[in-house]
Amino acid sequence: MKRQPYQLGGWNEARAEVAAPYSFCALSKLNGKADAPKDFQWLEKNIPCQKACPASTDIPGYLSAIYEGRHEDAYVINLRDNVFPAVLGRVCARPCEPECRHGWDGLGEPVAICFSKRSSADFKKQDLVVLDRWFEDSGKRVAVVGSGPAGLAAARQLALLGHKVTVYEKHSSPGGMMNQGIPIFRLPREIIEKEIQQITALGVEIVCDTEIGQTITLSRLAEENDAVVMAAGTLRPNLLDLPGKELGGIRHGLDFLLEINDTGTAEVGKEVVVIGGGFTAMDCARAALRLGASVKVCYRRTVKEMLVTPGELEELDHEGIPVEYRVTPQAYIGENGRTKSIEFIRTEMGEPDESGRRRPVEIEGSEFAVSVDTVLLATGQFPDTSWIDEALRSELAEDDGWLKPEQAIEKIFAAGDFANGASSLIDAIGHAKECIRAVDLFLMGEVRLEDFAKIEDVTESGRIREMDAVPLQPMPTIGLGQRDLSAEVEQGFGEEASVDEAQRCYQCHLKFEIDSDKCIYCDWCIKVAPRPECILKLKELHHDDAGRVVGWDIAEKADEVNLVWINQEDCIRCGACVAACPVDAIGIQKVSLATEPVMEMP
Ligand SMILES: Cc1cc2nc3c(=O)[nH]c(=O)nc-3n(C[C@H](O)[C@H](O)[C@H](O)COP(=O)(O)OP(=O)(O)OC[C@H]3O[C@@H](n4cnc5c(N)ncnc54)[C@H](O)[C@@H]3O)c2cc1C
Ligand code: SF4
Ligand code: SF4
Ligand code: SF4
Structure with missing residues (x-):
């Protein structure tokens, strides 16, 4: 089960609130720093x-x-x-x-x-x-378990906040799945190394070949540090419990990729079937092809439910790897102790499951066999909490191996896939950033970073x-x-x-607004507007108590027009209206999300 989110306020709180019934938000200030909920909501909407x-x-x-x-x-x-x-x-x-x-x-x-x-x-x-630190040395020490994107993002943020960080990694080199999972043909290793150097340059120490739970326990880390962040990923493979599972030639895909990434090659047969439809499935298939195998991917849902990097399916197709959709394995069939075929059954899509994706339902009588000598299982991974020493495991982990959803021990935090289950690099990094705000609050007893909307006047859009x-x-x-x-x-x-x-980007951080005191209702802006609803002639705008626009009445006749108004939802920031306006009534501002250390009042 996913962990409960860290409660952080500011931008994060506004994000949670944005499903509120209003849709068009004004800003709370004309210029400078603005941090009312509606300022964050402007950013969210626009x-x-x-x-x-x-x-x-x-x-x-x-x-x-x-x-x-x-x-x-x-x-x-x-x-x-x-x-x-x-x-x-x-x-x-x-x-x-x-x-x-x-x-x-x-x-x-x-x-x-x-x-x-x-x-x-x-x-x-x-x-x-190398970024500048936000704060000088705090005197606090933090240990991070795991050097994947979550662990390293956590370490970087902690270092910027002035804390002393040591990252422990059980593998021989840092990077987590960036290094152990994703193949080199998608991500050259020197790219990862450079970006990790930018983190160690801030004073972060990374200790490899050190599995927490072996010589050093989590209990010891917790004793010797002011806080611990567990960012151990999802290293427990989901193996299919099918008849014939003990046969030779069946392997988890992550294990296969790890071997290639560590040694430059791996043994693979001539006929490979990859079972799954996520990142690991795509990488296994493309890697096995490069090792000379004939490869096929079998997935139980449709292309719409696949969780892959955009463009990857096109590359799979270009490289000549077929994907068979809506099929699920029933049994491995063997000969002399090795798999020689897989029995599949076809599926149709049923109601959505708890993940929101439609559930595959087996079609009776549609069984068929696929001949194979190597099966690569890309059927998911879960967090592995078995490395947590017994003194802490029952407090931190559930019996099924997942972490408890609530934070059980005040100084022990969890970040990335270890906290939330298998996701993506950017999800893991985003979660680690949130986690570190909570760690810093715990360590320092006060909120030391503030988020705000930075509002600046702009003379022209540049578009x-x-x-x-x-x-x-x-x-x-x-x-x-x-x-x-x-x-x-x-x-x-x-x-x-x-x-x-x-230059294709519309620059959605620009806010175009008509100054009603200057506007002469000439309509020139409307005549050049590229969008049907970006500039509206209104009888009235409706606001809620917080000053947010919640609706409007369109003026049907010329004598009903009280306001010419830019509807930022429909505006593509082209600047045509600004150029057309004969009385310079249209102003442009840039609104950006910013984060700064909270300034102490003298
Ligand atoms: C094959 C593959 C391809 C992927 N491709 C993509 C992609 O293209 N795009 C994308 O966005 N996402 C991709 N993902 C998902 C992405 O890699 C993960 O979501 C992300 O790496 C999670 O980051 P993390 O730091 O939480 O965990 P991980 O990256 O898994 O890092 C966890 C680290 O903790 C270490 N560790 C575990 N236990 C211990 C211990 N007891 N002591 C010390 N160290 C420990 C592990 O060795 C590992 O280095 C892919 C995943 C895989 C498996
Ligand atoms: S146009 Fe630019 S700013 Fe707007 S959503 Fe796309 S990338 Fe973002
Ligand atoms: S900037 Fe372009 S899209 Fe936006 S209101 Fe003006 S004319 Fe319409
Ligand atoms: S062009 Fe300028 S003055 Fe004319 S209606 Fe538009 S904003 Fe008002």
Whole structure:
């Protein structure tokens, strides 16, 4: 079961509240720092990509920097918000892109937010970028168990807050699934190493080859440190309990990928079936193909329910790996102790299960066999709490091996997949950032970071209408003949293409507003407006008690118009209205989410 979220206030609280019945929010201030709930709600409503990013990355901020040729600044924005820009710019699950305003009905395709992140890393000038700390040494020590994205993001945030951090990792090198799971052909190792160096440069110590629970126990870490963060991922494989499961040739996919990532190869047969439809399934299939096998992926649901990185299915298809949907295994059939086929049954999609995905229902009489010599199970992983010493295990963990949903011991925190179950890099990083706010509050007894909406006047948007017609830039890839276990498939945008792609962004952090005192109701802005409802002629706007717009009455006749109003929900920030207005009645402001140390009053 997932852990209960850390209670943090500010931006996070506003996020929880945003499902409230109002939909259009004004800001609480004209300029400067604003931190009323409605300010955060403005950000939520107007910058859909940032809302969808679990690490709240300032996406319009970095895309505008790339557009202006400031790739280094774009990298720093990403680094601050999501810790691993060059890694995520390659393999992020990209929950932001389906939400992008550019992909809304009739507006074309979403901006390539993820690949642009990679461009910021590819074209920055400095080799290593090390952030400034928020606070001097606090004198507090924190131990982190696990050096995956959650453990390292936690360590980085703790170091910025001035705490002394030691990360313990049982593997011989740090990085968690970035290093042990994801293949090199999707994520070159020097990219991970560089971004980890930016964390150790802040004083974080990473101790590898040290499994907590062996010579050092969690109890000892808790005694010797002011706090402990458990970020041990999901290393317990879900193995299918089917007849024939003891036969040779059946292996969990994570184990297979780990061997390839550690040794550069793995033994695999000639006919491989990968069972599953997530990240591990895709990587197993593409890796087994590169080892010379004929590969097929079998998945019990449909393509819609697959949890894979966008574009990966297309690459799978391009590499010639078939996927058989709506089939589930029934039994492994063996000969001389080895699997020689799998019996499958076809499924149809039923009602949604607790994950929200539709449940596969078996179709009676539809059994069939697939010949195979190697089965790679990509059927999920769970948190493994068996390393927690007995003194603490019953307090922290459930009998089924998951952590208890509530925090049982005050100084022991949990972050990333270990807390919430298998997710994605950006989910793990986002959760670690939230966790560290709670750790810092526990250590220092006060909230030391404040989130706010930073409101700045802007003279022009920098956008012109032609930018809306710029097509999505294609990602260059290497040819099929060059693809092996180590050659990176995606090559990244060229510098010019990176600027072209970034200029497609509407800059949703811009707020266009008509000053009613200046407006002469000439309608020129409406005549040039590209959207049917971005500028409305209104009889009246309706507000709630907090001053938020909750509705409006359209003026049907000319003599009913009391207000010309910009509907920010429909506005694509083209700037056409500003250029057309004869009396400069339309102002532009930039509204960004910012985080700063709380200033002590003198
Ligand atoms: C094959 C594969 C491919 C994936 N591809 C993608 C992708 O393309 N995009 C995406 O967004 N997500 C992907 N994911 C998911 C993503 O990698 C995870 O969600 C993410 O790594 C979770 O981060 P974490 O830090 O919580 O855990 P992990 O990355 O699992 O790190 C946990 C770390 O803890 C260490 N550890 C465990 N127990 C102990 C102990 N007792 N003592 C010391 N150390 C310990 C482990 O060795 C490991 O290094 C993929 C996952 C897999 C398995
Ligand atoms: S247009 Fe730009 S700012 Fe708006 S949602 Fe898309 S990426 Fe984000
Ligand atoms: S900037 Fe002005 S013209 Fe352009 S979409 Fe927004 S309101 Fe309409
Ligand atoms: S162009 Fe300017 S003055 Fe004319 S209606 Fe629009 S905002 Fe008002």
